[in-house]
Structures are given as C-alpha cells and as structure tokens.
Amino acid sequence: MATVNINLTDVNDNSPIFNQDIYSAVISEDAELGKTVLTVMADDADGPSSNQVRFSIIDGNQGSPFTIDPIRGEVKVARQLDREKTSGYTLTVLASDNGSPARSSSATVNIDVSDINxxxxxxxxxxxxxIIQV
Ligand SMILES: [Ca+2]
Ligand SMILES: [Ca+2]
Ligand SMILES: [Ca+2]
Known part of the structure; x- marks a missing residue:
C-alpha cells in the first residue's frame, strides 16, 4: 500500500469574462469631471496567480474624455463633454489577467451624451x- 499525493498546479487557462458583452449608459453633457458613468465587471475562473483582472480602454477614447479605474472598472468622465460636438462614444474596454502569458477579453461600452440647454x-x-421708401 502506498499513498500518492498529486498536487495540481493552476495554469492560466481561463480568460477574464465580462458580465455583459455590451454596456450602455447615458451621461449629461454637463457632468462634473470624475463622475462615474458606469462600472464594468469581469470574472476569471483561475486561481489567484492568474485571476487578478485589470481594466483598460483600448479604443474609442480619442482625446481621452473618459478614464477607467484599472481595478474597480469604473468608467469616469475625464474631460468636459459637449453634446453639440460629440453626442456619443463607443469604447472598447479590455480585461487582462495577471497570468503568464496573460489572457484578455474585451467588451463594448456605449455612452450617449444627453443634451442640456x-x-x-x-x-x-x-x-x-x-430701406423703407416713403
Ligand atoms: Ca486567467
Ligand atoms: Ca486554471
Ligand atoms: Ca446642449
């Protein structure tokens, strides 16, 4: 009789998965800087060595009107918006894990800028x- 211990080591075989493929929000054009527009979320099924998710904006953020908190996933207003110049944005947000090699997935964030007078x-x-002739 012998006891065999087998330890399974985790490999990074799961990408972060967003809880939605497409996020949508409406923000007023007079929103103050730093206001949170919406929060994205992603889960990674691996263990701690490869399930720490960081968020970034990889497309659609020309002029940097928005930022994303890399840990919390909060998309925030970073510049004064003007609906009369740009009435909406389509951002591509990336979730990357800390595995080696890292895995990632992306989601779309649609932001409509609403009008104020x-x-x-x-x-x-x-x-x-x-000219009046009399
Ligand atoms: Ca992973
Ligand atoms: Ca794994
Ligand atoms: Ca306006």
Missing part, C-alpha cells in the same frame, strides 16, 4: 438693414 439662440447675422 447650454446654447442661447443666436441671430444668423449681427445687423439687419431695411
């Missing part, structure tokens, strides 16, 4: 002249 009516020309 921040523009007064403007006359199309500054001076109007008419």
């Amino acid at each position: 921040d523009n007064p009516p403007l006359f199309s020309q500054a001076n109007y002249s008419i």
Whole structure:
C-alpha cells in the first residue's frame, strides 16, 4: 500500500469574462469631471496567480474624455463633454489577467451624451438693414 499525493498546479487557462458583452449608459453633457458613468465587471475562473483582472480602454477614447479605474472598472468622465460636438462614444474596454502569458477579453461600452440647454439662440447675422421708401 502506498499513498500518492498529486498536487495540481493552476495554469492560466481561463480568460477574464465580462458580465455583459455590451454596456450602455447615458451621461449629461454637463457632468462634473470624475463622475462615474458606469462600472464594468469581469470574472476569471483561475486561481489567484492568474485571476487578478485589470481594466483598460483600448479604443474609442480619442482625446481621452473618459478614464477607467484599472481595478474597480469604473468608467469616469475625464474631460468636459459637449453634446453639440460629440453626442456619443463607443469604447472598447479590455480585461487582462495577471497570468503568464496573460489572457484578455474585451467588451463594448456605449455612452450617449444627453443634451442640456447650454446654447442661447443666436441671430444668423449681427445687423439687419431695411430701406423703407416713403
Ligand atoms: Ca486567467
Ligand atoms: Ca486554471
Ligand atoms: Ca446642449
């Protein structure tokens, strides 16, 4: 009789999985900087050596209007928005694990910028002249 102990070592065979493929949110164009638009979440089924997830924005963030907290997954406003210039954004968010080699997956974040009444009516020309004959 002999006892055989077999220890299984974890390998990084699971990618982080987002809890949604597509996230959507609406944010007002006058949102203060630092406001959280939405929070993404991803789980990784591996053990601790390869299940620590970090988030990043890899596409759609031209001019950096948004940031993402790499640990918490909170997408936040980083610049003043203007619906009259850009009325919406489609971000691609990546979740990467700490395995070696690392595995990752991506999700889409759609952000609509909602209008506030921040523009007064403007006359199309500054001076109007008419000639009245009497
Ligand atoms: Ca993993
Ligand atoms: Ca594993
Ligand atoms: Ca407006």
